[in-house]
Amino acid sequence: MSPLRRGLEAVRPVLLGAGLGLGFLLLAWATPRGMWSGLTALVSLVPLALAMVLGGPGAAVLAGVVGVGGTAALLGGSAAFDLVLRAGLPGLALGAALARRLSMPMTLIVVAATSLGGLLALLGTVAPAGTSPFVYLERQLDSHVAALETLPGRLGVADDPGWAIDSARVVATTMRVAGPGIIVLGVLLGGAANYVAARLCLRGAGFRPFAQEAVPDHLVWGVIAGGLLVASRQPTLVLVGLNVLIVLAPLYAIQGLAVFRHFFLRVKVPRLLQTLGFALFAMQPLLLVAVAGVGLSDLWIDFRKIRQAPTPA
Numbered sequence: 001m002s003p004l005r006r007g008l009e010a011v012r013p014v015l016l017g018a019g020l021g022l023g024f025l026l027l028a029w030a031t032p033r034g035m036w037s038g039l040t041a042l043v044s045l046v047p048l049a050l051a052m053v054l055g056g057p058g059a060a061v062l063a064g065v066v067g068v069g070g071t072a073a074l075l076g077g078s079a080a081f082d083l084v085l086r087a088g089l090p091g092l093a094l095g096a097a098l099a100r101r102l103s104m105p106m107t108l109i110v111v112a113a114t115s116l117g118g119l120l121a122l123l124g125t126v127a128p129a130g131t132s133p134f135v136y137l138e139r140q141l142d143s144h145v146a147a148l149e150t151l152p153g154r155l156g157v158a159d160d161p162g163w164a165i166d167s168a169r170v171v172a173t174t175m176r177v178a179g180p181g182i183i184v185l186g187v188l189l190g191g192a193a194n195y196v197a198a199r200l201c202l203r204g205a206g207f208r209p210f211a212q213e214a215v216p217d218h219l220v221w222g223v224i225a226g227g228l229l230v231a232s233r234q235p236t237l238v239l240v241g242l243n244v245l246i247v248l249a250p251l252y253a254i255q256g257l258a259v260f261r262h263f264f265l266r267v268k269v270p271r272l273l274q275t276l277g278f279a280l281f282a283m284q285p286l287l288l289v290a291v292a293g294v295g296l297s298d299l300w301i302d303f304r305k306i307r308q309a310p311t312p313a
Helices: 003-030 035-040 044-075 077-099 104-124 133-149 163-201 217-230 235-266 271-283 286-302
Strands: none
Touching: 003 044, 003 077, 044 077, 044 163, 077 104, 077 163, 077 271, 104 133, 104 163, 104 235, 133 163, 163 235, 217 235, 217 286, 235 271, 235 286
16 A cells, blocks of 8 residues: 555544534534524434444544534533534444444434433433432423413414314323323434434445344333233323333334335335335324334244344344
């Protein structure tokens, strides 16, 4: 290898980390600005993840330093601290999982756990003294539910038993029953969006095909435990079991979609029809529940005949 080539290889992680760090900073700067906040959340973990996969831990750390340092200079120290917990640590977790070629469900578990840890840390900083993050979160959920229940009155339709009152009542009841599970579900969906974006940037990097994705076998015990808790008929245990099942459902839905992808490829369904089929699943919650059932059944039926041994992470 020529000296020039060696020099370029030596500075490549630095250039990669600095460039992706600027991208990380740009996303952090755009996040508080109205409509962009929702869009940037879908890719906020990608810069650090790409730096980890393409340049190694050194490039990822450099990208984080550039992004966090720039955020501190532009938006202040509190914004930088928020960025570290909200996107920095989860982005590094996503990059580490991608570098190790973990399965999509296992990657989402790792990223979601890191994101939830950061969320609890953020809640701990804003909660009143002597109040735990869990209690503060419960109070925030209760306040939002109360606001939803009074929404029809604020809209001037309190005396109308129509769709507004019914919709507000359904949403409020859902949040009271499954608020924690819905929060975790939202974190998983955000992680999935970032995972897909990162994989699109890393096409051809040796990842397993989506048709071979599978949930680790031992997670079935979570489904069994959740089902038993729901069947216990004890109100508190039923709520816990329901939230556990809500959290696990999207992971098994991914495995179910992988099963359908396997059969689509096997019978050579055109890519456009595959896209329309997956879009239909995504828009119909009941269909997604059925797909999750297919994914769970795959543990025993092995539709794709890929299970010579327990499914790896």
